[in-house]
Amino acid sequence: MTTRIRVNGREREVQAATDTPLLWVLRDELRLTGTKYGCGIGMCGACTVHLDGVPVRSCALPLSAVGSREVTTIEALEGRAAEALRRAWVELAVPQCGYCQSGQLMAAAALLASTPRPGDEEIDAALAGNLCRCAAYHRIRAGIHRAAELLEG
């Protein structure tokens, strides 16, 4: 069965059952493996992508529900905020195992897009859905503050 979706600025035709979660379409059909599987029930955030700029859990979103909305994955996360986040992440050595980081960055980028200078509470709220089993949270928080600083400077 063929479904058309827009991913990272391109129209893509995918062959998958329409109830297939977007996560597995991205990973298996389109080989965009930056988006990770962590729980399959929308509780860990490892599979976070943007749908028209809004962070969503791709593991809980069936292919049929994507419609004409634009899907952005970590592979195409670009722009000033994304650059600042990645720079801050390197500066502060945020990742440990790194598996959750694509989701963390997707969530953080969406936060900075709406709240350029977030406080701790806003960060904690925006990233509450993103688990990091290495508990690198201390540095994730610091990394977002640092990225916000870089964006201002």
Place this chain on the structure above:
Amino acid sequence: MASHSTPDPSTPPDASRRTFLKLSLGAGAGLLIGAYLPRSPAAATADTPLSFSPFLRISPDDIVTVIDKHLDMGQGNATGLATLVAEELGASPEQVRTEFAPSDPEVYKNLAFGIQGTGGSTAIANSFEQYRRAGAAAREMLAMAAAREWGVPVAEIEVEQGRIRHRRGGLEAKLGDFAVAAARLEVPREPRLRDPAQWRYIGKSFPRVDVPVKSSGAVDLYGMDLHLEDMVVATLIKPPRWGARVRSVYSARALEVPGVIDVVTMPQGVAVIAESTWPAIQARRLLEIEWDERGAETRSSEQLLAEYRALAQTPGLPALSRGDPAAALDRAAHVVEADYEFPYLAHAPMEPIDVTVRFDGETAEFWTGSQLQTVDHQAAARVLGLSMERVRIHTLWAGGSFGRRAIGDAHYVVEAATLARAWGRPRPIKLIYTREDDIQGGYYRPLYLHRVRAGIAADGTLLAWHHRIVGQSIISGTPFEAHLVKDGIDATTVEGVVDMPYQAEHFRVEVHNTRVGVPVLWWRSVGHTHTAYVVETLLDELADRAGRDPVAYRLGMLGEDPRRARVLRLAAEKIGWDRPPAPGLSRGVAVHRSFGSYVAEIAEVRMREDGTVRVERVVCAVDCGIPVNPDNIRAQVEGALGFGLGAVLRNEITLTGGRVDQANFDRYPLLRIGDMPQVEVHIVPSTEPPTGIGEPGTPPIGPAVANAIARATGRRVRTLPMSRHGLA
């Protein structure tokens, strides 16, 4: 094809296919696995790396590749080993790459284990000499080659920051310029190590080799991301109770799911093989499996605990005994008698278990984040009926592990090998665990019950300590049994108690080993996960009874243990222990030694109006010997503390009728960012050999928080997790 090395545009995607020269140093027969016969040196071109030892290659294009014999699951040993080599070699961080070693039980063994593997926070400790010597040997070879070419005395050659120099003669070259000539030289047996006073990177900083690519977010480093041509994806349904077996399978409906190729019944369960992941997950629900549950474990956690409580009333196997605790307790001014209960815990790494196997009937390859390569390698060869030489294990970066991928029975490699053999087709199979498979799959930190009676004199002097631990042995039945189980006592059951620093004249530790059908495993910091909690909360309670300050009380007993006293003093000083905390906050302290390292943690907590606890800040002091990479040490303590905090707050695996009640993060709620305190980590300078850092930050956090809660509320939490008491 996943890369086996630190990804970098300049790194070829599949270095394992390349030919490289192998010199004689340490090249045991086992190195034939994954290594290649030398060709003529003339074959060395700009992209041909040259081997200086099993631990290090240098290519003429100036790239230094450090071969990491360990698994890096996020704790940073790839960087640590790269630091050691770069320091002695005189390489600059920018030219250093890392890749994981092939499986070789001799050449790449963990010197602390005798086999290849990672755990017990030993990666840096066991490699500290070995990798520095490898770097130093290569430096001497490069210097010798340069001296010959330039016609100058070798003693006048310096190798620093990626440059080979002869200052007097104004000569300078890159390391790669002499890689070919140097690799032809004999490897020095006793290379001279640099004076620690000259260290540029050790104890200072060396950027983590994996951070840039992991910070891009767009990574495919992990086994879960591996894609091989013609690969299929499999999931495995295991029995709902341990010990059950498949009786019959009705698979017709599952086989109708588009993309599903086959359903294979094997001793471990029923596998669904599909063209891609979703059908392999989806079709499981359509399988009708009848299980033979004769002999299966059917007890509930509550039943187990009731049995454990009864056992705790009776004497166990003695692990340590001196004096007469019973008599001394009768004379004590204050006695605290308490039971402590610790639940089963799942590791739940963010990347669930996965392993890819390619088996053509004669040779096999496995790709996985192997934490015990030798055990996995042997098990794979055994199941497939092949010699070890015909089996290759490719170690991949792991998305966390915390012990979960270091398995004495190599169960998931065995499952993949069994499936490959049973299916009998040559297509590569990626076997993945869903999160539910992971949480319900066992290999937990065991359920433990401690019963302790401790007595002090009126002035607080510790008189007697009688300690019983009831629970499953982690080590019995594993390849580590001969080494770690003596006279029925599993060292990992009692670690942290038998070596406690608070010396009671009358001291007895006993163990009841229980038999339960639930497979158990080491979980970040192993026995210390429960022993530190008991020792450090009970001691705090004794300090209370004696009316003593908990820091001063501990310090009064640490005269013989200066390193432990020092981290405790440092943490106390940094948090300002002599001044009260801010209004609304209360403090708790704990100090513990594990894996050779000392960590003190002081937590400041706030009790919310709803009775839950919020840990606001933790100040840590750590002594792990020479701090090879201070920033990574801080990161590991921050993370280890968060890992421990999440568990003590909310995590438990419980059984009802032998079935696991939790299946995913909804009922096994991990620590989230809003729970994470501010953390400060202070490192004690040291010239002692480096010791562990991946785990030692975990044990003190539970007791530190529990002690702070006791200070705030008067309640002593003795049954974990804290959520059971409305505290989280």
